[in-house]
Amino acid sequence: MPTRLLITADTHLPKRAKALPEELWQQVERADVVVHAGDWVDVALLDELEERSRRLVGVHGNNDHGVLRERLPLVAEAEIEGVRLGVVHETGDKQGRERRCDAAYPHLDVLVFGHSHIPWDTTTQGGLRLLNPGSPTDRRRQPHCTYLTAVAADGALHDVTLHRLPPRQGR
Structure with missing residues (x-):
């Protein structure tokens, strides 16, 4: 059975935005699995995502401290519909990644x-697909x-789609 994934990272709440965009919350409601690749900053977002998502796979990032580091691993792994998925915050410089x-x-x-905070979708020589969702709250130079979003089914990832959010009004 296909499994819908929402993939996000670098939410930086409440430093970069007061809340997640409503569009992202709508995707949380649709997703079977929410993947968060770190830099939550506020544990309240972790609590809310745990409450509102069916399944959450997440890690802490370099801006996450205290309770977030206690509750989230540095690396997470999960098998979803035969897809062996890993999540980390940092992979180092793009050269040699x-x-x-x-x-x-x-x-x-x-x-x-x-x-x-830069979207990335490549496949390595070894066949590993690398995905970075960018950030829903801090576009930096993007x-x-x-x-x-993506769909996991039959041991493969399908329909990987990068979604662009409209500019925020105010902060």
Whole structure:
């Protein structure tokens, strides 16, 4: 049975925004699994996502401290519809990323990461798919705030879609 995924990272609440965009909450309601690749900043978001999502797979990031580091791992792994999924916050510089990730995660099919706020979708020579959803709240040097959706089915990831959020009105 296909499993719908919502993939996000670098929410930085409440530093970069007071709340997640409503569109993202709508996707949380639709998703079977929510994946968060770190930099939550506020434990209240973790609590709310745990409450509102069917299943949550998340890690802490470099801006997460205290309770977030106690409750979230540095690396998370899950098998979803035969897809071996890993989640980390940082993978290092984009130069050499694919080689490093192949070496570090040879047992995975997909590795979701954050940190850069830059959307990324490549497949390494070893066949590992690397996904970064960007950020739904802090676009930095990107033209849009973003997140990803995907469907896991029959041992593969399908319909990976980068969603651009409209500009926020105020803060």
